[in-house]
Amino acid sequence: xxxxxxxxxTKFLLILVLILNILxxxxxxxxxxxxxDECIYLTLGNALKKGLVFYRDIHDNKPPLLYLxxxxxxxxxxxxxxxxTLWNTVNVWLIYQVxxxxxxxxxxxxxxxFLFVIFALLPEGRIANGEVxxxxxxxxxxLLTLVVLGRERRxxxxxxxxxxxxxxxxxxxxxKVPVVFDFLGLILAIFxxxxxxxxxxxxxxxxxxxxxxxxGFILPIGLSIIYYASKGTFTPYFxxxxxxxxGYLSSWGRSDLGLYYRALILFLVAxxxxxxxxxxxxxxxxxxxxxxxxxxxxxxxQRPYPHYLIEITPWAAILITVFLKQRKKLQxxxxxxxxxxxxxxxxxxQYWWYPHLPYYKNFLSFAFKQIxxxxxxxxxxxxxxxxxxxxxxLKTHTKDDERVFIWGDGACIYALSERLPPxxxxxxxxxxxxxxxxxxxxxxxxxxxxxxxxxxxxxxxxPQLESLLSTVFIKTTxxxxxxxxxxxxxK
Numbered sequence: 001x002x003x004x005x006x007x008x009x010t011k012f013l014l015i016l017v018l019i020l021n022i023l024x025x026x027x028x029x030x031x032x033x034x035x036x037d038e039c040i041y042l043t044l045g046n047a048l049k050k051g052l053v054f055y056r057d058i059h060d061n062k063p064p065l066l067y068l069x070x071x072x073x074x075x076x077x078x079x080x081x082x083x084x085t086l087w088n089t090v091n092v093w094l095i096y097q098v099x100x101x102x103x104x105x106x107x108x109x110x111x112x113x114f115l116f117v118i119f120a121l122l123p124e125g126r127i128a129n130g131e132v133x134x135x136x137x138x139x140x141x142x143l144l145t146l147v148v149l150g151r152e153r154r155x156x157x158x159x160x161x162x163x164x165x166x167x168x169x170x171x172x173x174x175x176k177v178p179v180v181f182d183f184l185g186l187i188l189a190i191f192x193x194x195x196x197x198x199x200x201x202x203x204x205x206x207x208x209x210x211x212x213x214x215x216g217f218i219l220p221i222g223l224s225i226i227y228y229a230s231k232g233t234f235t236p237y238f239x240x241x242x243x244x245x246x247g248y249l250s251s252w253g254r255s256d257l258g259l260y261y262r263a264l265i266l267f268l269v270a271x272x273x274x275x276x277x278x279x280x281x282x283x284x285x286x287x288x289x290x291x292x293x294x295x296x297x298x299x300x301x302q303r304p305y306p307h308y309l310i311e312i313t314p315w316a317a318i319l320i321t322v323f324l325k326q327r328k329k330l331q332x333x334x335x336x337x338x339x340x341x342x343x344x345x346x347x348x349x350q351y352w353w354y355p356h357l358p359y360y361k362n363f364l365s366f367a368f369k370q371i372x373x374x375x376x377x378x379x380x381x382x383x384x385x386x387x388x389x390x391x392x393x394l395k396t397h398t399k400d401d402e403r404v405f406i407w408g409d410g411a412c413i414y415a416l417s418e419r420l421p422p423x424x425x426x427x428x429x430x431x432x433x434x435x436x437x438x439x440x441x442x443x444x445x446x447x448x449x450x451x452x453x454x455x456x457x458x459x460x461x462x463p464q465l466e467s468l469l470s471t472v473f474i475k476t477t478x479x480x481x482x483x484x485x486x487x488x489x490x491k
Contacts, residue, residue, distance in 0.1 A: 456482075
């Protein structure tokens with residue numbers, strides 16, 4: 001009876017954690033469309049609905065599954081964030097299952113699930129970024145690995161699960177590339193750290209489980225390459241989506257020397273975990289390796305975006321829970337080392353942060369009608385209301401199938417108006433990064449958009465466009481910082 005009561009209490013607590021996760025993300029469903037990257041995803045989702053091909057007809061530098069998710073959401077932020085909330089709630093449950101497998105303790109599973117809810121929310125977790133979608137299939141891959149390892153110990157082999165584990169990490173990769181390092185950490189944990197002696201690691205080359213896992217990982221990626229190659233867009237897909245961080249490093253003027261230093265540090269941390277692996281036990285060194293390799297992925301691009309840290313949140317929640325259950329001194333040493341390295345990276349690359357309490361206060365004030373919708377929207381930036389006004393103008397002055405061009409950081413206007421740019425690029429910094437001035441001008445001349453919007457901060461950076469505006473367009477409207485130019489009816 002006591003055992004049944006304990007089980008029921010654990011299930012009740014798990015349900016509370018799942019509800020908490022939904023409640024904490026619920027306000028994000030009502031945010032205005034204002035987050036630049038998210039607006040790009042929504043614009044690409046709209047582009048797919050209208051028959052465009054990613055990377056060939058419309059551009060961004062991430063793998064395709066995130067844009068497919070935006071397309072499934074109908075290009076609407078509400079639905080995309082609802083999908084994200086449900087997706088992340090599944091991940092909470094998976095974390096619970098992983099820890100239950102590792103520690104044979106349901107209460108520890110609930111604790112890990114709770115920690116994950118908090119960890120994943122803090123670094124921009126309410127935004128539908130690729131990392132939020134990426135970590136769920138990665139967590140599933142870890143769970144499948146633990147399931148098949150448990151079956152093998154009981155002489156109940158299910159080798160197909162190795163393929164599914166690799167497949168799960170491949171799907172994670174097709175949301176965001178850096179998860180490949182987490183996958184590498186898992187491979188080492190299974191096929192190297194699981195051996196009694198390092199010299200036995202060569203046996204991986206004779207292990208069909210390794211090849212099944214790698215096949216599961218490589219197959220979907222290979223099929224995606226074949227698909228986009230068949231659409232005539234192999235180079236931009238391979239370069240921009242699969243090798244995205246190379247572009248990041250060049251566009252931010254970073255040296256890749258730091259990559260080698262960080263790789264050396266990662267090697268030393270992994271070596272330390274390997275030396276101590278017998279005393280740390282698999283329940284600990286599995287998430288420890290995933291966290292260490294995940295940190296390398298987090299800092300790979302050397303950019304200061306807090307949502308990158310979401311990559312390690314499932315592993316950190318599991319790692320801390322295992323330590324709190326087992327409480328070994330060596331485990332604490334590894335955790336402190338990983339925390340120290342993480343703090344160094346956050347400080348070195350000058351990560352910025354978004355306040356959470358003011359965000360929830362703003363939502364509650366709006367929900368209880370203490371502030372107006374205009375004031376609620378204004379919390380998200382001074383340009384938000386202006387973007388809505390410009391988008392409203394575009395929807396009433398253009399047809400659904402007509403293109404418009406926005407010179408500036410105008411992805412949110414594209415998303416709100418449900419209109420597409422004439423060329424591949426949705427924001428001016430993509431035109432800068434890929435030297436797309438001539439391509440964009442050619443697209444404008446071919447598609448002949450009836451309206452061009454010039455946003456004040458960027459309106460003088462494209463001289464060829466200025467020349468076009470002075471001959472073929474006329475300024476008709478000013479909406480805040482946005483200058484609206486409409487095409488002349490020249491015969």
